[in-house]
Amino acid sequence: MTSAAPAPLRRRADAAQNRAALLRAAEEVFTELGVQAPLDAVSKRAGLGRATLFRNFPDRQTLVMALLESAIEQITSESQRLLGTPDELIQLLHFILDRMVFRAPLVEYWQTSGRLQPEMQAAIASVMAIFEPVIQRAVAAGRCRADLVSRDVLPLLAMFSGSLCGCPLEQRDALAARTWVFAMDIVKPAPAQPPIKG
Structure with missing residues (x-):
């Protein structure tokens, strides 16, 4: 039976997944609505909170x-x-x-x-x-x-x-x-x- 990954590794994996999800969402939103679309639309499309968005991308x-x-x-x-x-x-x-x-x-x-x-x-x-x-x-x-x-x-x-x-x-x-x-x-x-x- 394999043990669960250590907490720091899980956090890094989660952070990488969140960043990738935000980039996918941003590409979709900016392509559909233009680059000046509200950033809230990006975090919402990614299914993540505003804090996660701005932690990864400050602006x-x-x-x-x-x-x-x-x-x-x-x-x-x-x-x-x-x-x-x-x-x-x-x-x-x-x-x-x-x-x-x-x-x-x-x-x-x-x-x-x-x-x-x-x-x-x-x-x-x-x-x-x-x-x-x-x-x-x-x-x-x-x-x-x-x-x-x-x-x-x-x-x-x-x-x-x-x-x-x-x-x-x-x-x-x-x-x-x-x-x-x-x-x-x-x-x-x-x-x-x-x-x-x-």
């Missing part, structure tokens, strides 16, 4: 930046899952675009927070680090333009978010599909040109 900015960190972790996990697949670069970009469709209010907030904030600088550096080896493999395999580098991902993501932010949910799928076409025109290698006849 709205801290909560939204924690969601940004969570989004980066999801991109990291997806890049690891796609490792070795033929079109990992294309699939990873599409993974991000799909999530931007539903997280447009959060993406817009992150953008307006300012790129010079330490959290935003860290997020940008993380994204570039994730894409660096992915792009190198794609270039080596001839699956993208030969001069593509990790920093080029930033204007691509800006194009994704710029087409979606401020748009109602029912319009985002069509806008995302159109934006994807333009993005692929930028990323994929140019078709070989027929020789010029003399």
Whole structure:
């Protein structure tokens, strides 16, 4: 018969579960109602009290930046899952675009927070680090333009978010599909040109 976990371990496990529940609830509430939605709605959606919310996230900015960190972790996990697949670069970009469709209010907030904030600088550096080896493999395999580098991902993501932010949910799928076409025109290698006849 196994003994129960020591009390400190149980408390740490409970704290981790509460934090995860708050992040899930915040993403849902902010996506549905906008980032300025009452924080009470977040704690209520998570089934936790206000004290638990503010113990984990003292203010709205801290909560939204924690969601940004969570989004980066999801991109990291997806890049690891796609490792070795033929079109990992294309699939990873599409993974991000799909999530931007539903997280447009959060993406817009992150953008307006300012790129010079330490959290935003860290997020940008993380994204570039994730894409660096992915792009190198794609270039080596001839699956993208030969001069593509990790920093080029930033204007691509800006194009994704710029087409979606401020748009109602029912319009985002069509806008995302159109934006994807333009993005692929930028990323994929140019078709070989027929020789010029003399």
